[in-house]
Amino acid sequence: MKQVFGVLGDPIAHSISPVMHNAAFEALGMDCTYHAFRVEKQNLGDAIKGAKAMGFGGLNLTVPLKENAIGLIETDPLAARIGAVNTIDFKDGIKGYNTDGIGARKTLEDAGVDIEDKNVLVLGAGGAARAIAFTFTEAGAKVNIANRTPERAMTLAAEVGKVNGFGLDVLDRCLEDTDILINTTTVGMDPNIGDCIVNAEQMHSDLTVFDIVYNPLKTRLLQEAEAAGATPVTGIMMLVYQGAEAFRIWTGVEPPVDVMKKAAMEALRL
The missing domain is CATH 3.40.50.10860 (Leucine Dehydrogenase, chain A, domain 1)
Incomplete structure (x- = not known):
C-alpha cells in the first residue's frame, strides 16, 4: 500500500x-x-x-x-x-x-549571495518572516523587519533579538544600507500582480531583491529590481x-x- x-x-x-x-x-x-x-x-x-x-x-x-x-x-x-x-x-x-528559513537561505546561496554580515530587510511579519528572521540572524545576518503594522514588526524583532522592527514609512532610509531585501508578504501574488511595496527609485544597484512569491515567477517587485539594476531572485x-x-x-x-x-x-x- x-x-x-x-x-x-x-x-x-x-x-x-x-x-x-x-x-x-x-x-x-x-x-x-x-x-x-x-x-x-x-x-x-x-x-x-x-x-x-x-x-x-x-x-x-x-x-x-x-x-x-x-x-x-x-x-x-x-x-x-x-x-x-x-x-x-x-x-x-x-x-x-x-524548513522555510533553510529554503530561503539555500535559494540565496544558489544565486551566489552570502548572508553572513549582510544587512537584510524583511518585509512582513508573518510565518515566513519569522522563519527567515530567526534563521538568518542565527547565520550571522543583520536583520531588520518592516511591516504595514509597525507593532507586529517590533514584536517579532523583540522575540528574535538583535533585530529592529518598524513600519513602512522609513523604508527609504533603511533601504540605503540594505544588502538583501526579502518580501515575505503576499503583495504581488496572482491575481494582484501589479501590486508592489518597493519601487525601483527606492532601490540601488548593489541590492539583492528576493521575493518569496513565486506566482508569477517574475513579480512586479522583481521587475522593479531589474529596472534599478539590482539582482532579482525568484521565490520558486x-x-x-x-x-x-x-x-x-x-x-x-x-x-x-x-x-x-x-x-x-x-x-x-x-
Whole structure:
C-alpha cells in the first residue's frame, strides 16, 4: 500500500507541492503519494492526529496553519523559537519542524549571495518572516523587519533579538544600507500582480531583491529590481528547497532537487 503524505492549508487548491513531491517519489521509484487537503484552523489538531492514525508518512502545513500548530505537537528547537511549523514527521510520535528559513537561505546561496554580515530587510511579519528572521540572524545576518503594522514588526524583532522592527514609512532610509531585501508578504501574488511595496527609485544597484512569491515567477517587485539594476531572485527555489528538506526529514533519502524544480516550474506554466 502506498505511503501517503500531504499538505494542509486553507485555501489549498493553489498548492503545487503535490506536483513537486509526486515527481520526486516517481523519480526515485518510491511507492508514495502526496495530496493537498483543505483544513480550517479549528480542525488542525484533529487533522494531524487523523493523519497519524491513518499511517501518513508526514505532512506540510501552509497558510494559515503554520503558527497554529505550536502547542498542538512537539517541535524541534528551531521551530519552537520561530513559533511556526511547516513540516510534521510521524516516525517517532508527532514532531514539527520549520524548513522555510533553510529554503530561503539555500535559494540565496544558489544565486551566489552570502548572508553572513549582510544587512537584510524583511518585509512582513508573518510565518515566513519569522522563519527567515530567526534563521538568518542565527547565520550571522543583520536583520531588520518592516511591516504595514509597525507593532507586529517590533514584536517579532523583540522575540528574535538583535533585530529592529518598524513600519513602512522609513523604508527609504533603511533601504540605503540594505544588502538583501526579502518580501515575505503576499503583495504581488496572482491575481494582484501589479501590486508592489518597493519601487525601483527606492532601490540601488548593489541590492539583492528576493521575493518569496513565486506566482508569477517574475513579480512586479522583481521587475522593479531589474529596472534599478539590482539582482532579482525568484521565490520558486525557496518552495523547492523547503520541500526538499521536508522530504529528507520524512524519508531519510536525498531528494532529487532538479526533478522537484522542473515539476514546480512546469506547474506554474500551466
